[in-house]
Each structure stands twice: as C-alpha cells, then as structure tokens.
Amino acid sequence: MTAYLNKNTLLSVLMALVTLLIIYRITPVTVDPVLELVISKNRVGINSINQQRDITNTQKVMVDILNIAEQNRFKHPKLGELGYGTDFFVDVETTFTVKKAGSYHFLVGSDDGFKLIINDRPLCQFPGSRPLAVQTCAIDLTEGEHVFKLSYYQGFGNAGLKVEYRLAGNNSRYWVGQNSSFLRFH
Template identity: 50%
Template sequence: MTTIPFNRNIVFSVMLAIIAVAIIYRITPPYVSGVFDLVISKNRITITDIHQPRDIEMTKTVKVDRIDLADKSRFRHPKLGDIGYAGDFWVDINAPFTVKKAGDYVFYLGSDDGFIFSIDGQQLCEWTHDRPLTVNACQIRLMEGEHKFKLVYFQGYGNAGLTMGYSYGNNGVQYIAGENSRYISF
C-alpha cells in the first residue's frame, strides 16, 4: 500500500487552491439570461406623474430574466441586486411574447409607484401617481401568435418595486413575466 506523504507544502497548496476558487467566485459578476431589456433613465427632477415630461440625466440598459423587481421594498432583482437609481427614474420595457393558446388573459402589474401597460398598442391599465406596492389586474383577449407589450414605470421616492405576472382565463395559476408556460412564451 502506497501512502501519500502529508507535509506543509501539500497543505499550503490546497489552501492556496481554495483561496483562488473563493476569489474567482467572489469577483465573478452575477448573471441571468437576458429575456427583457430594461431601459432605466435617471430623471433630473422629481417624478410625481407617469405623464409628466421627462428630463433625463443618464440612461442604462439592464437585461433581466423576469419582471420580479420588488425585493426588500427596492427596485431590486433577487440575483442581480439593485438595478435602478436611488429615486426619480423611469423604466421602459418593450418585449415580444408568443401566445400559444387563444383566450382571455389577465396580466398582474404590481408597482410602487406609477405605470402604463399596453399590448399591441392598446393600453390596458395604468396608475398615474405615487403609491405603495399595489397590484392591478389587466384583462385582454389574445389570439395565438406574436404580440408585443410595452410597460412604462416610474419611481419617485421612497420604497420601489415592479412586478408583472400573467394567468390564462380563470384557472388561478399565475406565472411571472419571463416564465414560459403552456400559454405564453417570452
């Protein structure tokens, strides 16, 4: 039977390897598959209404896998962390989706603060001013095939959040936008 000698050089080499792996893990940025492009624009002045004119200071685009951005009462992705600004910013999302089964759909828009939601150019619902995180149900009949939604959101001050879900008819099963189902794919 052959035994491996156990000395300080082996221990030191193993410790260096563990430290190297930990450093690489720590410096590797988080990643999610980019299903939605969020155009996030910092406004120069306070935003109090979804219809007010914009006065953009800077803009960035962030790719996210789902619209579930209300973590810890912040505009925050569970994996990517904070992706907005401290306050007074707009988010614009224009995204295609495919309806696999024609019928009545309900889209659930949760926002803290305001939003406008449209599908194929038809506005379904909006909330124009500040509010705590609240969900609106927006109904529409959709045919099979390609569609496009537009979601405009603003964050004024304080807590923030944006969520979007959907369900088919009255079956009671809700999916998060970005989550494919037998009804819709993104």
C-alpha cells in the first residue's frame, strides 16, 4: 500500500483535481432550453408596454423558467444578467398543454410593464413603469394545447420579470417553463 503513496502519486492526484476544477470553471453554464426570450434594445426610452418600438439590436436567449429577477436586475439564477441595461423589450411565445382543465392563475411579477396574452386573448397588463410587483391574471383553460405570449419592457433603474402559475384551489406554484401535473411546456 505504501508503495503507491509516494510523491509522484500525490502530485498526479493533485494535478487531476486542478484539471477538473479548470474544466468546471471554463464550461459554460447551461439550462434546459424551454423558452426563447427575444430581447430587443430600443433606440429611445420606454415608458409603456404599448408604445411604438424603435429597435436597434435583438438577441435571443433560451431559458428554462421565467424567473429573471435576481438582485433587482434582469438576471437569471443560473445564467446571470440577460439583455441590456435599460430600454429593452422582451417577448416570449410558447405553447403549453393543459393536462387538467380548470381556472388557472398566472402570477406576473414585473419591474416595469408587461402584457400577457393567452390564445390571442389579452389577459392582463401593467402598461407603465413600477417597482417589482406581482399581478394575478386568471383564465379558465380546457385540456389541450394553448398559446402563451408575454411582452415585457424595462425602462431604467431596477429590473425583473418572474411568472408563476397555479391551478385555482391548489397552493402549489410553478414557474412558467416548469412542467407539472397540470401544465406541460413545449
């Protein structure tokens, strides 16, 4: 046993550990690509979700869930800061399948404004600027496939967007993008 525990063996183990740490640090963070965020930088300041857009740049980012409100920034818990610092729009469009029909609540937390549309029906919105606040948007959904569309804007200052859902009468809440026994996102 002591024949294997010499300086060369210890040095080899130490080098292997250092190599693994380096690989871990340089490997980019990834999440399941469930939702596509289309993030568009606006040329001028934004003060309403309904104002005309004047886009200069657009980027697309894939995320697993709509929880992008870390430390008062437009920041994903794993991917870090997304988007631009100020004056940008974010559009999300996805389909989801309802496994259990019923009344659903979508809880939209935003800093600044947003507009939520399901099946081409405007459900709720907060058009102007505000600090992070949550608004409950209720809709009756049948079993089957539905379309989720969300537009959000960030003007200046603090930022954040988080959207959860729950079946009415059930206390369990899930992030939009997170599958449950009620909804499945595509």
